[in-house]
Amino acid sequence: MTEDTKFHHGDAQDQKPIIRMVDIQKHFGSVIALAGVSFDLKPGECHCLLGDNGAGKSTFIKTMSGVHKPTAGEIFFEDKPMHFEDPRDAIAAGIATVHQHLAMIPLMSVSRNFFMGNEPTRKVAGINFFDKKLADEITMEEMRKMGINLRGPDQAVGTLSGGERQTVAIARAVHFGAKILILDEPTSALGVRQTSNVLATIDKVRSQGVGVVFISHNVRHALAVGDRFTVLNRGQTLGTAKRGEISPEELQDLMAGGQELAELEGSLGGTV
């Protein structure tokens, strides 16, 4: 570690992993997308999954969230072997994925988005009605906890900034009991301030004991919150490093596969 950040980091070394993925392979026809990737996540830690485009990050997290079934390899969830048939299984087990763009519906209000698919109901005359009052109250409360002040629960998500939308999505996942939160490039489309907002949210969530898988190809964002770092390259793990054991330059080199970037860096003056 070359610099210290303002985040307190989880000290989760002695805990048992929530999820352990051993030697995962995934083939799409003749293409080998994952050639044996191992990964584990402990409660209250932020494990960064780094890699360049095409390294297999997305395929790997889709395997974890039940979208793909691994061709070979095993998944242990809380020490029990798990086979997710579809994403709903994974969600039910407590694995929530927050996608960069596909998380929120801009035309709908924050509270309707927050409870989308999990609406609280209230019985009136034998008919189940959407309990909007309860939904609004919980939404306002959860947003306050995350440091977002809404004008009202009816405010449309479209009026929020990109960082705030990510935060709403994360708060939603945690509220509905996620044990593992997979964040798929949450910061790649955000500005500097919005990014720090999302990173702060990750930190809050981690302190509640949720394990966070943070996918990124930005080394600086990863180093700001990560406890461990796993680098993928061409479908394989290049190794896992603990916080403080690796420098940004080393990580960057690992992600790019070394050579070419080192040469480039000379001509760009260390700006990559």
Added chain:
Amino acid sequence: MAGSAQTASGDERIKEISPLRRALIRPELGGMVGTVAVFTFFLLFAFDSGMFTAQGVMNWSVVSAQFMIIAVGACLLMIAGEFDLSVGSMIGFAGMMIAIFSVTLSWPVWMAIIVTFALCVSIGAVNGYIVVRTGLPSFIVTLAFLFILRGFTIYLPQTIERKTIIGGIRDVAEGDWLASVFGGKVGQGFFVWLGDNGLIETFERGTRQGQPVVDGIPMLLIWALVIIIFGHVLLTKTKFGNWIFASGGDAEAARNSGVPVNRVKVLMFMFTAFCATVFATCQVMEFGSAGADRGLLKEFEAIIAVVIGGALLTGGYGSVLGAALGALIFGVVQQGLFFAGVESSLFRVFLGVILLGAVILNTYIRRIITGER
């Protein structure tokens, strides 16, 4: 925390909104303004024409109610992110099936109605199933059904009866319990009382002398009211309503959150077909006949009413009450110009102007609400 300084600065940038503005900023505003404008116009220019007597009110109410029934179906479907262009053909088809079952095949009318409902709602389900399974735009799939259903509506009576209109339904429907649910009238006693007390017009001569000219509220109006209330409650007060918004807003995001998007869409196609069949059944019971050209262009009139009512063509946003107001505007303008003695071709000009005005206003409001740029 790094976030707290951030949000404090973000907070200053939320402007306070006055209560009046907040009350006005709603999806139905375009429809409300349009309704007020239309009524003001006709009160000023057609007040003496009989448009606002009991008979006149009943006249444009019935026409508006017809539009409302199909507009509510189209509205919910549009909010769920799909179109149904087969509504008009479905109206013709449903009416024809009732006629064939009850007149040609001599089934009891109640059975003809129930079988027709089952058949048409199933066709709606097929529409929806093809759309969600293939991922094709509903515009194309239902356009195909527009032709398929219209084709059958012309082919079947021609082959069976050698004509395109089947009459005689009123005779077979006489005394049928289900037929009266669609073609009957309610509140006759009340209207007789109104007539006796000189509050509404009565016939002055002929066999019905002394009876009120308007002798009850047609069941069509009751159906319109029930469907509007049902649609509005479903959309805004239930879990399923939230799923309708979510399915149309972003189907992928909704699926990621566990919303059964396909089921929602198929059910909305079925509901649209149901509304079209209600329309058709009321019409057949009123006219006593079914014609192969019934319901022509109704799909567009429904969509126009929905859009005047503030719904977004691409889905995820809209209001049932707005759609009902859009239908009211449609009905009042169509009948009002007739009462005002205006050349009927000007109806389209008038409608076009209202459509454009309401849609521009709606777009502006929607941008304020949703933060679209």
